Amino acid sequence: MSRKPYEKPMLVKHQLGMLNKYGSVPSVEPMLSIDGVAVAELLEKYGSPLFVFSEQSIVDKTEELNEAFKLRYPKTTVAWSYKTNYLDAVCKVFHREGSWAEVVSEFEYDKAIHNGVPGSRIIFNGPLKPADALEKAFRNKSIVNLDNFDELQTAEEVAEKIGEDVSIGIRVNLGTSATPPWGRFGFNLDNGQARDAVRRLLAGGKLSLNGLHCHLGTFIQQPEAYQEQTAKLSHFANWLREEHSIILDYIDVGGGIASCNTLHTQYLPGSQTTPPLSRFAEAVSSGLSELTCQPDDYPTLFLETGRALIDDAGYILTSVIANKRLPDGQRSVVIDAGVNILFTAFWYKHEIVPAQAVSGTPEQAIIHGPLCMNIDVIRPSLLFPPVEVGDKLVIKSVGAYNVTQWMQFITYRPAVVMISTSGDDAIIRRAEDLSTITDMEEVPGWLQD
Amino acid sequence: MQKGLVMTGNIRLQELAVNESGFVFDPHTGLTYTANETARYVIEQLKAGSNIENIVEGVKAEFDADGRDVYRHVLEFIHNLQEQGLSSLEAPGE
Numbered sequence: 280m281s282r283k284p285y286e287k288p289m290l291v292k293h294q295l296g297m298l299n300k301y302g303s304v305p306s307v308e309p310m311l312s313i314d315g316v317a318v319a320e321l322l323e324k325y326g327s328p329l330f331v332f333s334e335q336s337i338v339d340k341t342e343e344l345n346e347a348f349k350l351r352y353p354k355t356t357v358a359w360s361y362k363t364n365y366l367d368a369v370c371k372v373f374h375r376e377g378s379w380a381e382v383v384s385e386f387e388y389d390k391a392i393h394n395g396v397p398g399s400r401i402i403f404n405g406p407l408k409p410a411d412a413l414e415k416a417f418r419n420k421s422i423v424n425l426d427n428f429d430e431l432q433t434a435e436e437v438a439e440k441i442g443e444d445v446s447i448g449i450r451v452n453l454g455t456s457a458t459p460p461w462g463r464f465g466f467n468l469d470n471g472q473a474r475d476a477v478r479r480l481l482a483g484g485k486l487s488l489n490g491l492h493c494h495l496g497t498f499i500q501q502p503e504a505y506q507e508q509t510a511k512l513s514h515f516a517n518w519l520r521e522e523h524s525i526i527l528d529y530i531d532v533g534g535g536i537a538s539c540n541t542l543h544t545q546y547l548p549g550s551q552t553t554p555p556l557s558r559f560a561e562a563v564s565s566g567l568s569e570l571t572c573q574p575d576d577y578p579t580l581f582l583e584t585g586r587a588l589i590d591d592a593g594y595i596l597t598s599v600i601a602n603k604r605l606p607d608g609q610r611s612v613v614i615d616a617g618v619n620i621l622f623t624a625f626w627y628k629h630e631i632v633p634a635q636a637v638s639g640t641p642e643q644a645i646i647h648g649p650l651c652m653n654i655d656v657i658r659p660s661l662l663f664p665p666v667e668v669g670d671k672l673v674i675k676s677v678g679a680y681n682v683t684q685w686m687q688f689i690t691y692r693p694a695v696v697m698i699s700t701s702g703d704d705a706i707i708r709r710a711e712d713l714s715t716i717t718d719m720e721e722v723p724g725w726l727q728d
Numbered sequence: 729m730q731k732g733l734v735m736t737g738n739i740r741l742q743e744l745a746v747n748e749s750g751f752v753f754d755p756h757t758g759l760t761y762t763a764n765e766t767a768r769y770v771i772e773q774l775k776a777g778s779n780i781e782n783i784v785e786g787v788k789a790e791f792d793a794d795g796r797d798v799y800r801h802v803l804e805f806i807h808n809l810q811e812q813g814l815s816s817l818e819a820p821g822e
Contacts, residue, residue, distance in 0.1 A: 281792075282789070282790060282791050282792040282793075283765065283790060283791050283792065284791070284792055285766065285787075285791040285792050285793035285796055285798075286764050286765065286766050286791075287766065287796075287801045287804075287805075288763075288764065288766040288767035288769075288770045288787075288801055288802065288805040289763070289764050289766075289767055289805070290752065290761050290762070290763045290767050290771075290805070290808060290809065290812070291761060291762050291763075292759060292760075292761050292812065293759070293760045293761060293762065604804055604807065604808075608807075608808070608811040639764060640762055640764050
């Protein structure tokens with residue numbers, strides 16, 4: 280007599296609220312491949328865990344952003360936010376698709392140059408721009424947005440040193456009814472500090488003002504915030520023209536648009552709560568309609584959208600290394616990808632799905648990483664089907680910030696692979712090994728044998 | 729006397745209503761559960777007073793569990809029943 284298929288015995292309590300007016304608990308659909316390449320094959324070839332980036336996804340999202348904004352405000356230029364993901368291959372896809380570079384440090388500036396971006400297509404932001412870095416940026420005719428009065432003075436000294444006409448933008452911060460205060464950077468527009476900065480800049484006589492920059496915050500799901508922002512920036516631009524005869528070359532609205540990830544504090548999934556890019560474009564163009572300049576004088580609109588373009592393009596492929604039952608009865612699934620490479624697990628309920636067909640009754644589980652640290656929790660609670668040691672999982676939407684904020688801690692950082700638009704896969708960052716770490720270290724003479 | 733771990737104090741377990749599709753009803757609390765086929769088999773065996781060793785052998789005979797750690801799975805399942813207040817588990821003589 281043939282035996283029945285085996286499943287680990289499971290008794291799962293029925294819970295209230297599993298089906299309600301907002302819909303049922305989402306089912307866990309396995310993801311067997313990424314852009315036509317089998318997940319199992321990728322792990323076999325490059326090891327586990329593994330970061331994977333989809334070139335097609337980057338191309339599609341960039342096109343969607345450009346179309347949404349240029350339809351409503353043709354003078355739009357996208358600048359790729361390096362800090363969101365500055366792997367060379369990723370940056371090169373964005374640049375090939377027409378994006379400029381937006382950098383916030385000299386290191387990122389040099390990386391953009393290294394990636395072949397002309398200096399005149401680099402936007403240099405951030406609170407740390409030493410004199411040497413400013414000089415390099417001024418000589419390269421980069422766009423530089425100043426953060427504070429001290430930096431303004433440094434910029435004047437550098438401009439005087441190089442003896443050329445130097446144009447700069449100023450970063451401003453402002454309040455909207457839909458976003459929390461974000462006042463650390465730039466000059467405040469609401470209390471008059473930004474106008475004082477302009478007066479001070481003009482009094483110095485060494486720089487000219489050609490742009491405004493304003494970054495509202497992070498993971499913004501409210502398009503109306505951008506309408507208020509751009510309306511205020513437009514009014515400021517009108518004042519600059521009327522009071523000081525300054526016609527701006529650009530208005531830079533920064534980044535901050537949310538991706539489709541789900542914050543831990545959210546009930547509904549981000550795929551339902553994050554508005555489409557077209558609604559942000561509508562809001563920005565609506566705010567910019569407050570500009571009163573002549574049609575030929577309309578400034579270029581710069582976008583520094585980061586996470587909304589790259590988050591969905593990134594995946595972590597990982598393997599189950601243990602199943603455990605915790606003292607309080609909770610189920611724990613331990614995987615080989617930890618919070619040291621998935622920093623965003625602290626912010627998001629990342630979607631995690633098996634990479635092979637599953638059967639059996641789903642049960643609530645904690646997904647733990649492999650680190651010998653109590654905080655190594657990838658998902659604190661997730662309804663998840665039974666999985667066995669060696670099973671493969673896919674963690675979705677990890678493309679933003681993880682490969683820039685990851686830490687070498689306890690384990691090596693894994694390889695990063697890109698799948699091309701034609702379905703080829705290639706390493707874009709090698710996996711670390713012992714030499715990666717020890718090559719940076721020195722042992723003083725008195726400790727050597 | 730039975731060897732190994734046996735279920736004791738199984739009044740609630742004995743009264744669990746389990747149908748063929750795996751719907752489980754606990755008349756003491758009104759709570760309901762879903763049990764998979766292996767779980768239904770194990771509950772039946774527990775109700776019949778089998779010890780763990782016999783249950784594990786029974787599962788291996790009934791299901792294609794080659795290469796799987798059935799002993800651990802059954803033990804974990806019984807602990808799950810305990811955590812839900814549906815049974816208790818003791819070694820004879822303890």
